Amino acid sequence: MAVYTEVADEDLARFVARYDIGRVLSCKGIAEGVENTNFLLQTTAGHFILTLYEKRVDPGDLPFFLGLMQHLARRGVICPQPVAARDGATLGELAGRPAALVTFLEGMWPRRPVVEHCAGVGRALAGLHLAGEGFGLVRPNALGQAAWAPLFAQSADRADSVAPGLTAEIGGELAALAAGWPQGLPAGVIHADLFPDNVFFLGNRLSGLIDFYFACDDFLAYDLAICLNAWCFEPDGAFNFTKGQALLTAYCRERPLGPAEVAALPVLARGAAVRFLLTRLHDWLRVPPGALVVPKDPLEYLGKLRFHRAVASARDYGLL
Amino acid sequence: MAVYTEVADEDLARFVARYDIGRVLSCKGIAEGVENTNFLLQTTAGHFILTLYEKRVDPGDLPFFLGLMQHLARRGVICPQPVAARDGATLGELAGRPAALVTFLEGMWPRRPVVEHCAGVGRALAGLHLAGEGFGLVRPNALGQAAWAPLFAQSADRADSVAPGLTAEIGGELAALAAGWPQGLPAGVIHADLFPDNVFFLGNRLSGLIDFYFACDDFLAYDLAICLNAWCFEPDGAFNFTKGQALLTAYCRERPLGPAEVAALPVLARGAAVRFLLTRLHDWLRVPPGALVVPKDPLEYLGKLRFHRAVASARDYGLL
Numbered sequence A, B: 001m002a003v004y005t006e007v008a009d010e011d012l013a014r015f016v017a018r019y020d021i022g023r024v025l026s027c028k029g030i031a032e033g034v035e036n037t038n039f040l041l042q043t044t045a046g047h048f049i050l051t052l053y054e055k056r057v058d059p060g061d062l063p064f065f066l067g068l069m070q071h072l073a074r075r076g077v078i079c080p081q082p083v084a085a086r087d088g089a090t091l092g093e094l095a096g097r098p099a100a101l102v103t104f105l106e107g108m109w110p111r112r113p114v115v116e117h118c119a120g121v122g123r124a125l126a127g128l129h130l131a132g133e134g135f136g137l138v139r140p141n142a143l144g145q146a147a148w149a150p151l152f153a154q155s156a157d158r159a160d161s162v163a164p165g166l167t168a169e170i171g172g173e174l175a176a177l178a179a180g181w182p183q184g185l186p187a188g189v190i191h192a193d194l195f196p197d198n199v200f201f202l203g204n205r206l207s208g209l210i211d212f213y214f215a216c217d218d219f220l221a222y223d224l225a226i227c228l229n230a231w232c233f234e235p236d237g238a239f240n241f242t243k244g245q246a247l248l249t250a251y252c253r254e255r256p257l258g259p260a261e262v263a264a265l266p267v268l269a270r271g272a273a274v275r276f277l278l279t280r281l282h283d284w285l286r287v288p289p290g291a292l293v294v295p296k297d298p299l300e301y302l303g304k305l306r307f308h309r310a311v312a313s314a315r316d317y318g319l320l
Helices: A009-016 A059-074 A115-131 A145-153 A156-161 A166-180 A220-231 A241-254 A259-284 A299-309 B009-016 B059-074 B115-131 B145-153 B156-161 B166-180 B220-231 B241-254 B259-284 B299-309
Strands: A024-029 A037-043 A046-052 A092-094 A097-103 A187-190 A199-202 A205-209 A216-219 B024-029 B037-043 B046-052 B092-094 B097-103 B187-190 B199-202 B205-209 B216-219
Touching (some): A009 A024, A059 A097, A059 A115, A115 A187, A115 A199, A115 A220, A115 A241, A145 A156, A145 A166, A145 A259, A166 A299, A187 A220, A216 A220, A216 A259, A220 A241, A220 A259, A259 A299, B009 B024, B009 B092, B059 B097, B059 B115, B115 B199, B115 B220, B115 B241, B145 B259, B166 B259, B166 B299, B187 B220, B216 B259, B220 B241
Antiparallel strands (some): A024 A037, A037 A046, A046 A097, A187 A216, A199 A205, B024 B037, B037 B046, B046 B097, B092 B097, B199 B205
């Protein structure tokens, strides 16, 4: 939850006047999203999300993110659509920050995902991967496998303060992943952060995907591995085989995995666990005093990583 | 900004099913209100604010607050109206907390109040005081003059750490207020917290009053004194006479002040400054580590208090 930037009403009115969306009726900061400031904006023309991009987002990446949402929406993915101002621009400036308006999506993210949600997200992820084909822009994964060792180097000296032996365990894992990371798997645009809070449902029916601000190019099956980590573990740390099966089966129905992807799934899942372990560790060690955001526990992902190391094949995740 | 409590989607669905408001389409935690958790709830029937009352609100006071909003709305004050469940109850329970649904009000609170806003709030405050007549429930002001000395006693030993000499200055002020506090002024239901973030406007037209969770019985002119403090000072600490004049003139057009109220206005304004100085000081000295809320600066109200001490009569505030 985070609202980093206040917007004066007259500045907002000036911003909105650039669009064909009528008059502002209400604008409330919403407690969703950690990287940016989001407002739920109501105008005489409808509902929108107004996002101010804070300093963790590189402004140079915004054309990729906004362009991707347009591309996906045109190809049938239910996701926020950037609203163009009268001059055609989807990116503006408000309160000294890059800012964009996107359409409002109905639905709620599931606080306690059930099997049906996992099936829904598997199907939607495959749909996203297929719809991403032909998108003209490219964004390398800044948090991909090559980035993990330099990222860990910033925290290695203090990792043992979070859990004894953590420095050595991650060091060993990074070496194993560097040696065993797959090559040449089918690649394309991935969401890279499709956690439950980025997937909306109405009841058990998926109603939209949001937050494309980590989207990039990488192996498609790596995105699936991220979802296995994000959706198929229980609060007590146990892997839920039924959820894994639902997610993988629904994905494969839309986009069947090739043999190399199936073989790589355990190592991709280890990599995905390491990626979130490392960013959480980084943030955990750098909580500013009086922070507005409570950091997420890195050790949740250490438990997941250990599970994946013990996995023999993709069948252990529920792949039929 | 504060969202203290997460609500699971299935718990929300169960809660909403008690009302005739259709199906939930969206529910977003909003970054407004410090005491409670607020969600902007969209259903097939419209928009609502869902409030979970957190521990700073006494559940025994909720019938007063909800009843007052109903009473005021029936008498033409634009404020949130509690929505009754099918069984007639306006108070329910959600996520282990007392919870209520109220109607959604359009408008935005003014981040930089101008003279027209001050006139609007003066008129609306008088309207609220008149509409409050005949409300059947009573709630003594828990933060009224009698409460200030005991409240200060909890912070007196550490007040000098906030500003040198603060303990002595507040002590002297409390003695002066206890000796000079007016008696027998017209009393009734007051809002007691009508700051800019509790008053909505569409452009310069006032569109509603919110947050009645400090409302209580006290001198009506004390409520006006709170507004003088909250609306008529500039960010640099200077009193804005034009704003004071606009606020007072608009108030008196709806509800003329009696001579005793006029005479008491400076001491009421001092008291109002002390009340916010003391609660801010209390919170400032008790910020929990990792707090989600940045406390407000108590010294802003020390400056206002000193201004009021130098005031000769209500004419100095702009009363004609």
